[in-house]
Amino acid sequence: MKAFRTVRFLSLKPQQHLIRRQIEDAFSDALDGAQYIMGAQLEKFEQQFADYTGARYCVGTGSGLDALMLALKALNLKPDDEVIVPANTYHATWLAVANIGARIVPVEPDQNTYNLDARNVKNALTDRTKVIIPVHLYGQPCDMGTLTQIANDHKLFIVEDNAQAHGASWKGRKTGSWGTVNATSFYPTKNLGALGDGGAVTTSDSKIADFVRSCRNYGSSSKTAVEMIGINSRLDELQAAFLNVKLKFLDQWNQERMLLAARYTERLKPIEGISVPSVLPDAFHVYHLYVIKAKNRDGLKAQLASAGIETMIHYPIPPHHQKPYKKLIGEGREFPVTEKLASTILSIPLYPGMSDDDLDYVCEAIDAFYR
Numbered sequence: 001m002k003a004f005r006t007v008r009f010l011s012l013k014p015q016q017h018l019i020r021r022q023i024e025d026a027f028s029d030a031l032d033g034a035q036y037i038m039g040a041q042l043e044k045f046e047q048q049f050a051d052y053t054g055a056r057y058c059v060g061t062g063s064g065l066d067a068l069m070l071a072l073k074a075l076n077l078k079p080d081d082e083v084i085v086p087a088n089t090y091h092a093t094w095l096a097v098a099n100i101g102a103r104i105v106p107v108e109p110d111q112n113t114y115n116l117d118a119r120n121v122k123n124a125l126t127d128r129t130k131v132i133i134p135v136h137l138y139g140q141p142c143d144m145g146t147l148t149q150i151a152n153d154h155k156l157f158i159v160e161d162n163a164q165a166h167g168a169s170w171k172g173r174k175t176g177s178w179g180t181v182n183a184t185s186f187y188p189t190k191n192l193g194a195l196g197d198g199g200a201v202t203t204s205d206s207k208i209a210d211f212v213r214s215c216r217n218y219g220s221s222s223k224t225a226v227e228m229i230g231i232n233s234r235l236d237e238l239q240a241a242f243l244n245v246k247l248k249f250l251d252q253w254n255q256e257r258m259l260l261a262a263r264y265t266e267r268l269k270p271i272e273g274i275s276v277p278s279v280l281p282d283a284f285h286v287y288h289l290y291v292i293k294a295k296n297r298d299g300l301k302a303q304l305a306s307a308g309i310e311t312m313i314h315y316p317i318p319p320h321h322q323k324p325y326k327k328l329i330g331e332g333r334e335f336p337v338t339e340k341l342a343s344t345i346l347s348i349p350l351y352p353g354m355s356d357d358d359l360d361y362v363c364e365a366i367d368a369f370y371r
């Protein structure tokens with residue numbers, strides 16, 4: 001067994017070290033530009049991120065939550081309209097639906113991929129269903145072929161929540177380009193993270209892009225005329241400048257994540273008591289998180305902590321057990337697959353720049369627990 005060490009769940013320092021000079025230059029450029037909101041850096045980022053995703057337009061926003069809300073607002077939903085969401089997701093997906101006043105319809109995930117199960121989506125359809133929100137959880141794309149087919153058959157919109165899957169693809173087509181309108185987050189820990197809050201909407205529909213561009217800017221696309229009741233949620237110039245730098249490294253960092261994940265999978269697969277992530281053949285998984293299922297998860301988590309290894313649970317309390325959502329979807333709703341996941345999953349350290357030595361130390365500690 002390797003000597004005791006501390007393994008952080010995530011460190012942004014290796015990334016920061018690699019691009020420090022470029023970030024400092026980007027800061028200087030933005031400072032020199034002296035236009036801190038809606039300037040050239042934002043325009044450049046929106047173009048580059050649209051090109052990267054394969055959607056025609058990108059509109060920067062203040063956060064991923066705002067991006068989701070703006071995307072849903074663009075679809076002009078009515079209060080009784082139903083939006084299908086995964087039961088296990090970060091609750092921001094639900095929060096966006098709650099905030100625009102539509103109905104949250106949670107459905108159970110597939111217990112192996114942790115992502116939306118298309119059969120459950122079909123079973124949840126009613127004549128009020130308007131939208132499906134696939135969340136590409138932990139970096140693995142949902143089965144977008146089947147979900148798109150369901151949406152087409154029933155005349156529904158798809159709004160991808162792409163917060164955790166920058167650079168992922170399904171059958172070679174990138175996430176963030178499948179839905180009518182899609183949302184993403186650049187929260188600092190994401191695969192493409194800003195140095196603060198940020199988000200974006202992507203779409204290939206020019207009318208939707210125009211709507212979001214106006215709505216994020218007080219409902220106004222000019223300095224004077226107001227077209228709608230909007231909000232103030234813009235991606236600021238500094239964050240856009242940093243993201244322009246970081247976007248150039250995204251593929252490289254995703255490759256690193258995938259290599260680390262492959263090493264984990266090889267080492268952990270033989271351990272009885274552990275299930276490694278199950279990846280569908282058509283999925284290009286970018287490992288925002290490496291999430292295992294573990295027998296005696298809490299015991300394992302405690303032992304790893306005593307070995308100096310930080311782990312996390314994404315997410316320990318599913319949204320349907322959180323007070324405000326219980327009220328919205330009705331008390332006593334049961335989602336056994338989601339609950340089972342919440343009590344067995346464990347996210348273990350993985351980030352670009354993590355050393356193989358640290359990874360091996362984590363694997364040894366997990367192995368020791370089950371031996």
Ligand SMILES: Cc1ncc(COP(=O)(O)O)c(C=O)c1O
Pocket residue numbers: 063064065066089090092093135161163164184185186187197198199
């Ligand atoms: C799946 C998912 N959706 C939405 C969000 C919200 O993004 P933000 O934190 O930028 O508001 C997050 C992350 O934070 C997320 O993981």
